[in-house]
Amino acid sequence: xxxxxxxxxxxxxxxxxxxxxxxxxxxxxxxxxxxxxxxxxxxxxxxxxxxxxxxxxxxxxxxxxxxxxxxxxxxxxxxxxxxxxxxxxxxxxxxxxxxxxxxxxxxxxxxxxxxxxxxxxxxxxxxxxxx
Amino acid sequence: xxxxxxxxxxxxxxxxxxxxxxxxxxxxxxxxxxxxxxxxxxxxxxxxxxxxxxxxxxxxxxxxxxxxxxxxxxxxxxxxxxxxxxxxxxxxxxxxxxxxxxxxxxxxxxxxxxxxxxxxxxxxxxxxxxxxxxxxxxxxxxxxxxxxxxxxxxxxxxxxxxxxxxxxxxxxxxxxxxxxxxxxxxxxxxxxxxxxxxxxxxxxxxxxxxxxxxxxxxxxxxxxxxxxxxxxxxxxxxxxxxxxxxxxxxxxxxxxxxxxxxxxxxxxxxxxxxxxxxxxxxxxxxxxxxxxxxxxxxxxxxxxxxxxxxxxxxxxxxxxxxxxxxxxxxxxxxxxxxxxxxxxxxxxxxxxxxxxxxxxxxxxxxxxxxxxxxxxxxxxxxxxxxxxxxxxxxxxxxxxxxxxxxxxxxxxxxxxxxxxxxxxxxxxxxxxxxxxxxxxxxxxxxxxxxxxxxxxxxxxxxxxxxxxxxxxxxxxxxxxxxxxxxxxxxxxxxxxxxxx
Amino acid sequence: xxxxxxxxxxxxxxxxxxxxxxxxxxxxxxxxxxxxxxxxxxxxxxxxxxxxxxxxxxxxxxxxxxxxxxxxxxxxxxxxxxxxxxxxxxxxxxxxxxxxxxxxxxxxxxxxxxxxxxxxxxxxxxxxxxxxxxxxxxxxxxxxxxxxxxxxxxxxxxxxxxxxxxxxxxxxxxxxxxxxxxxxxxxxxxxxxxxxxxxxxxxxxxxxxxxxxxxxxxxxxxxxxxxxxxxxxxxxxxxxxxxxxxxxxxxxxxxxxxxxxxxxxxxxxxxxxxxxxxxxxxxxxxxxxxxxxxxxxxxxxxxxxxxxxxxxxxxxxxxxxxxxxxxxxxxxxxxxxxxxxxxx
Numbered sequence: 001x002x003x004x005x006x007x008x009x010x011x012x013x014x015x016x017x018x019x020x021x022x023x024x025x026x027x028x029x030x031x032x033x034x035x036x037x038x039x040x041x042x043x044x045x046x047x048x049x050x051x052x053x054x055x056x057x058x059x060x061x062x063x064x065x066x067x068x069x070x071x072x073x074x075x076x077x078x079x080x081x082x083x084x085x086x087x088x089x090x091x092x093x094x095x096x097x098x099x100x101x102x103x104x105x106x107x108x109x110x111x112x113x114x115x116x117x118x119x120x121x122x123x124x125x126x127x128x129x130x131x
Numbered sequence: 132x133x134x135x136x137x138x139x140x141x142x143x144x145x146x147x148x149x150x151x152x153x154x155x156x157x158x159x160x161x162x163x164x165x166x167x168x169x170x171x172x173x174x175x176x177x178x179x180x181x182x183x184x185x186x187x188x189x190x191x192x193x194x195x196x197x198x199x200x201x202x203x204x205x206x207x208x209x210x211x212x213x214x215x216x217x218x219x220x221x222x223x224x225x226x227x228x229x230x231x232x233x234x235x236x237x238x239x240x241x242x243x244x245x246x247x248x249x250x251x252x253x254x255x256x257x258x259x260x261x262x263x264x265x266x267x268x269x270x271x272x273x274x275x276x277x278x279x280x281x282x283x284x285x286x287x288x289x290x291x292x293x294x295x296x297x298x299x300x301x302x303x304x305x306x307x308x309x310x311x312x313x314x315x316x317x318x319x320x321x322x323x324x325x326x327x328x329x330x331x332x333x334x335x336x337x338x339x340x341x342x343x344x345x346x347x348x349x350x351x352x353x354x355x356x357x358x359x360x361x362x363x364x365x366x367x368x369x370x371x372x373x374x375x376x377x378x379x380x381x382x383x384x385x386x387x388x389x390x391x392x393x394x395x396x397x398x399x400x401x402x403x404x405x406x407x408x409x410x411x412x413x414x415x416x417x418x419x420x421x422x423x424x425x426x427x428x429x430x431x432x433x434x435x436x437x438x439x440x441x442x443x444x445x446x447x448x449x450x451x452x453x454x455x456x457x458x459x460x461x462x463x464x465x466x467x468x469x470x471x472x473x474x475x476x477x478x479x480x481x482x483x484x485x486x487x488x489x490x491x492x493x494x495x496x497x498x499x500x501x502x503x504x505x506x507x508x509x510x511x512x513x514x515x516x517x518x519x520x521x522x523x524x525x526x527x528x529x530x531x532x533x534x535x536x537x538x539x540x541x542x543x544x545x546x547x548x549x550x551x552x553x554x555x556x557x558x559x560x561x562x563x564x565x566x567x568x569x570x571x572x573x574x575x576x577x578x579x580x581x582x583x584x585x586x587x588x589x590x591x592x593x594x595x596x597x598x599x600x601x602x603x604x605x606x607x608x609x610x611x612x613x614x615x616x617x618x619x620x621x622x623x624x625x626x627x628x629x630x631x
Numbered sequence: 632x633x634x635x636x637x638x639x640x641x642x643x644x645x646x647x648x649x650x651x652x653x654x655x656x657x658x659x660x661x662x663x664x665x666x667x668x669x670x671x672x673x674x675x676x677x678x679x680x681x682x683x684x685x686x687x688x689x690x691x692x693x694x695x696x697x698x699x700x701x702x703x704x705x706x707x708x709x710x711x712x713x714x715x716x717x718x719x720x721x722x723x724x725x726x727x728x729x730x731x732x733x734x735x736x737x738x739x740x741x742x743x744x745x746x747x748x749x750x751x752x753x754x755x756x757x758x759x760x761x762x763x764x765x766x767x768x769x770x771x772x773x774x775x776x777x778x779x780x781x782x783x784x785x786x787x788x789x790x791x792x793x794x795x796x797x798x799x800x801x802x803x804x805x806x807x808x809x810x811x812x813x814x815x816x817x818x819x820x821x822x823x824x825x826x827x828x829x830x831x832x833x834x835x836x837x838x839x840x841x842x843x844x845x846x847x848x849x850x851x852x853x854x855x856x857x858x859x860x861x862x863x864x865x866x867x868x869x870x871x872x873x874x875x876x877x878x879x880x881x882x883x884x885x886x887x888x889x890x891x892x893x894x895x896x897x898x899x900x901x902x903x904x905x906x907x908x909x910x911x912x913x914x915x916x917x918x919x920x921x922x923x924x925x926x927x928x929x930x931x932x933x934x935x936x937x938x939x940x941x942x943x944x945x946x947x948x949x950x951x952x953x954x955x956x957x958x959x960x961x962x963x964x965x966x967x968x969x970x971x972x973x974x975x
Contacts, residue, residue, distance in 0.1 A: 027723030090795030285798030325754030347737030
């Protein structure tokens with residue numbers, strides 16, 4: 001058991017972080033908190049990828065000219081995560097833009113309050129239509 | 132030179148849409164008409180190119196296009212087999228025809244200053260979905276899925292009512308969870324195999340089927356994609372997103388967004404992991420079978436309970452997704468053919484129905500089905516198109532909807548699961564239920580009080596909207612009557628997928 | 632290793648604190664610390680490119696956007712006891728635990744952390760490390776893969792940023808405005824509309840001079856550094872994304888010091904709108920030119936620019952600058968659209 005944890009501790013921490021972010025995304029009512037959770041979740045996945053790319057005794061994947069026998073780290077996950085970070089900020093930016101609009105329209109950034117307002121409006125509409 | 136361009140068509144088919152999207156904000160800044168013109172031209176060219184690709188694939192077989200001429204798995208490639216060429220053609224066709232329709236509808240529903248950027252995002256949405264279909268690299272698939280998703284959230288959020296914002300946000304959160312799950316799946320697969328190329332993965336994975344890393348990767352892919360296609364019980368985001376979005380967004384989302392999700396699900400299950408994996412290692416087909424059956428029934432029942440036409444059609448989409456996954460769960464060529472045919476059917480028929488809704492909104496602004504009394508006389512052609520779309524949804528013979536359901540039925544028999552057939556029948560009958568209520572309102576019901584009628588001022592939809600609607604309605608019949616061509620492609624695709 | 636574990640522990644603590652804080656501004660600050668720590672961890676794990684990106688984007692731009700949003704909405708998380716309840720926290724906890732358990736099951740068959748013989752290092756990565764420099768003339772292998780081998784991914788990445796920028800413009804840039812709602816959650820409004828305050832020249836705000844002088848002094852250096860990071864992407868960690876963000880921060884700093892109006896006078900809206908798409912179009916054009924010269928999309932070596940090595944070098948630089956332009960433009964757009972006031 002101890003050996004398992006020592007060998008995989010990095011992955012286990014990634015999973016823990018993913019759980020924290022995921023929890024905030026689904027269970028928090030505050031919209032900003034959800035986006036914070038989104039950021040934590042995504043960054044945790046990035047940490048997982050970087051952990052996959054890590055190699056004992058290797059150096060950063062920038063070739064040193066004229067040096068032989070240097071062990072370079074695995075550059076591929078780095079490339080993927082560069083892309084994923086940019087996807088992450090795009091998602092965050094759009095979500096935050098939506099939050100501004102939602103606040104302008106509803107005066108709240110609490111999900112259950114907004115849903116309640118929606119429901120009230122629907123009931124009123126039905127009443128007005130006389131059904 | 133020309134020969135070289137033709138050689139590059141497999142890449143250009145997606146790129147041209149993205150180029151158009153980047154040009155639109157520059158050119159159409161003050162004149163939305165120019166933006167529309169560029170978008171239509173690019174979408175049309177893209178559709179022609181995808182037809183060319185489909186033709187080449189069906190005559191000479193698989194196309195592989197290496198970007199930058201880097202050989203895969205090191206570089207990224209586009210791969211066209213019968214399934215991806217078929218879905219690509221469908222996506223570019225729907226993208227083009229909705230764009231023709233969009234001009235009038237957007238003028239009525241969106242602030243004029245927003246129209247240019249709406250077109251740009253629309254093109255990015257289509258381009259993203261086409262990239263997902265075309266790519267043969269699993270991480271590239273993720274990137275293009277996100278392009279389509281981000282564009283989709285923005286396109287929903289500009290709906291007329293404030294509910295659109297919350298619908299978009301809910302979709303954003305669930306969609307991001309789905310994307311994160313897919314990203315985790317990709318990470319696990321990369322860790323186990325060291326590759327990202329789909330063809331390469333298909334070669335390496337059978338050796339390590341028993342690895343738990345692969346198993347978990349599969350689980351995360353399926354759950355993530357199930358959210359994207361709104362498979363019951365992960366469908367929560369769909370009804371509001373479709374209901375409150377602008378008509379054009381509803382049409383294009385309902386017609387192709389979930390279909391591309393279904394395509395990716397098929398691709399991951401059958402090409403990446405291989406049918407062997409599902410049959411011998413995970414036994415996921417039973418789960419899919421149960422969920423499909425439940426979705427087919429519950430979706431239809433919920434649709435009956437709705438009084439808003441957009442919401443009704445949205446819930447019926449959830450039922451229709453059940454049909455598609457049912458064909459996947461059957462794991463035989465006939466069932467999978469039915470599934471692919473149902474992708475075609477649902478794309479065309481749902482686009483047609485939502486176009487009619489858009490036309491009604493354009494002329495009268497109503498979406499509540501009790502207000503529809505008398506529309507049959509006021510908008511005869513539009514309503515005729517609606518009737519045909521509805522018949523195709525029910526699955527009447529001679530419509531394309533029938534073909535899909537027929538193959539699903541045969542597939543169930545082939546798999547020895549006769550008990551699926553009554554479920555298909557019941558779900559179709561429920562569809563008759565909610566659609567009849569609509570048609571009854573439209574054609575037969577007499578208004579109790581003529582002065583309260585909300586359809587008095589309605590007249591036939593403008594030609595720019597009517598023609599695309601009628602083309603789709605006609606296609607429902609043509610593809611259903613002369614079903615040989617689509618079926619031959621779908622069957623070929625199913626055979627390739629199941630490795631016969 | 633002790634260091635590693637300590638850092639990881641800190642990150643976990645930050646994550647928990649960030650989601651539990653009731654005061655959203657504090658939560659955002661903790662999130663920034665989380666991102667910065669993450670960047671440090673990645674740097675330690677030999678991923679300098681990713682670390683630089685996370686520091687610039689995750690800890691930099693993200694924080695600015697969050698604070699801008701909080702200053703336009705509200706700062707506190709408030710409880711509402713309503714009948715509408717979408718999701719009980721307990722059910723959420725259950726799902727999350729199931730999710731974590733599944734992921735943990737997967738780790739059983741994983742290669743140990745840092746194992747050089749893991750499949751991830753032996754298949755694709757081998758060729759990238761061995762041949763990458765010869766084939767692309769870029770010593771920074773991350774840039775080599777980013778611009779050459781997986782150029783389409785990078786194009787897609789530029790398009791993702793562009794999509795987000797256009798989406799935010801579509802959402803927030805509109806002349807028909809609704810009434811502004813007031814904050815009523817007991818917290819004072821953050822920074823009392825910080826970005827506006829600098830506009831009001833009549834009322835001297837404490838520290839304003841320092842802010843302006845520091846900004847004036849540092850902006851040229853920031854911009855030169857940004858250009859350096861872009862141009863040097865193939866030799867050292869960095870590249871279009873990181874450099875583009877750094878360029879954008881110089882404009883953001885200017886806006887913070889001198890106010891939105893002054894900033895808009897220097898860099899008009901139509902200019903950023905053009906910048907946004909220019910980069911993407913240059914990248915696309917670079918690919919299309921390759922087709923015209925008889926190659927595939929993004930096949931740089933067909934370009935008639937001398938030997939392969941030089942062609943690659945020039946093409947990579949062009950691509951990096953294209954990325955930089957779009958990223959800088961979009962980041963400025965995102966900041967201005969989220970931070971601007973609604974009504975005056």
